[in-house]
Amino acid sequence: MTRTRAEQREATRRTLVAVGRRLFSDKGYAAVGLAEIVREAGVTKGALYHHFDGKAALFRAVLEEVQQEVATRVAAAADAEGDPWDQLKAGCAAFVRAAADPEVQRIMLVDGPAVLGWNEWRAIDEAASARHLAEALTAFAETGTIMPGPVAPLTRLLSGAMNEAVLWLARPESGPDDLDATLAALSRLLEGLRVRT
Amino acid sequence: MTRTRAEQREATRRTLVAVGRRLFSDKGYAAVGLAEIVREAGVTKGALYHHFDGKAALFRAVLEEVQQEVATRVAAAADAEGDPWDQLKAGCAAFVRAAADPEVQRIMLVDGPAVLGWNEWRAIDEAASARHLAEALTAFAETGTIMPGPVAPLTRLLSGAMNEAVLWLARPESGPDDLDATLAALSRLLEGLRVRT
């Protein structure tokens, strides 16, 4: 079995990202050594530094992959709804459920901002998820469904609310009721934004 | 000037916390070495490890100090208001302003969860700030000012919303208008929770 160089290159890179994702989510960024990553990936540090600029760059690749997956799930849930407001609520609920995956949490919400810096983290989050939220809110502001005004701050408020809620749901003593209560509270928060008819 | 041992001990400890706070907020937890901390504090690693269990323990002491200061400012702003609902809004606004301090942000909102783990971070946050928010919301739920239901999820949603908003306000291209817009959006979010009369 001889592989072309392009195939081999891609395979090695994907393995590194996959191994990094698993280790980063299990133990946290700081507790994972490059030696451990390359050992489990069956390569050496030379391979890692050939593909990435360093440990943080590998983490960035992992984070982008995670963000993409979450965004895909959110978009799918939103598209399943017809009414725009239902799309918003479904998308938010889907985000909470998707980010409930413990493999996602630590990477996307805890280590992400600390490792890459909040601004770079936000840029990735914006490109993947928050952009859709901002677009939806913009549309609602234009149609008068919610009160007019700048949507960027509101987007961040809601995004932050969901991020924190997801982490709260992941605490050890959390039960299934908490998910329902959180989704209900989030729904109330969103409904509160609608102009009163 | 001969100092008692208790005085000397406290002085060294406070210096370490103060230096750690400045360096952690300037460069971030991971980019600060113990050698740099003890050098600027005028002591050695022996002193640091005599007072703290390690780098993370020093960071924890710094975080607790920062949290206490923010909580004090929030409580003062809330107490200045008479009406309970005004107290809530004033407290939230004061939190956003207090956490706008760049020295506070990185420690309290970015590195805090990553270094100590989210659960431990939340425990500190809960003891200092989030508890007051939860108590206020509980009172409003009992008096019927807001809709009944579990307040814990709502507390986390609002807390997370404010945390993220503060970080958004600290981004490089942020202007003074953004603070007003954020406070306005936050106010709308809170008002939306009130039962409609």
Add this chain to the structure above:
DNA sequence: CTTTTCGCATACCATCGGTATGCGAAGGTA
């Protein structure tokens, strides 16, 4: 068949957080 490219391994280094031990002055006791 020769040459170049390049994906990756090997060997090495500076620095890091952490630990074990020693010392000297403050505090207690007579």
Add this chain to the structure above:
DNA sequence: TACCTTCGCATACCGATGGTATGCGAAAAG
């Protein structure tokens, strides 16, 4: 005052870590 104990901190040292410089061998190019 003389002695002993306590303890706050310094010194010296260690393994492990992220990062780099260089070498090699097979695939691609000619």
